[in-house]
Amino acid sequence: MESYELARAAAKALSEKKGEDIVILNVSDQTVVCSYFVIGSGKSSTQVKALGDNVEEQLKKRYELSPVRTEGLREGRWGVLDYGDVVVHIFNEESRLFYYLERLWDSGKNVERYED
16 A cells, blocks of 8 residues: 555544644655654544544555554654554644644645545
8 A cells, every 4th residue: 555545544534533734744855763644633522532543443444554653642642653654643722732743744745635
């Protein structure tokens, strides 16, 4: 599976659980860590956890992929699912504004807003 397809699949899984402000950032020219960040927000800690669970569940079910590691989803403020070449960040609204990853990684042409 291509990295971009995986990023789109993760974005779709966020959208299925009403994730908000979902973006796919192509960071391949800016870092060797991964090629794509997928970023989405939830309105509550419960929704942030549900978004992470759904990404994990859908990518496992559809593509037999599991994250290399996960961090922070239990607290429900910010969590990350690392799929190697694609890293999924899920924030509550306050944490999203505080960290504002798009500002750090936006080069002007590498941001795609996900919409079904």
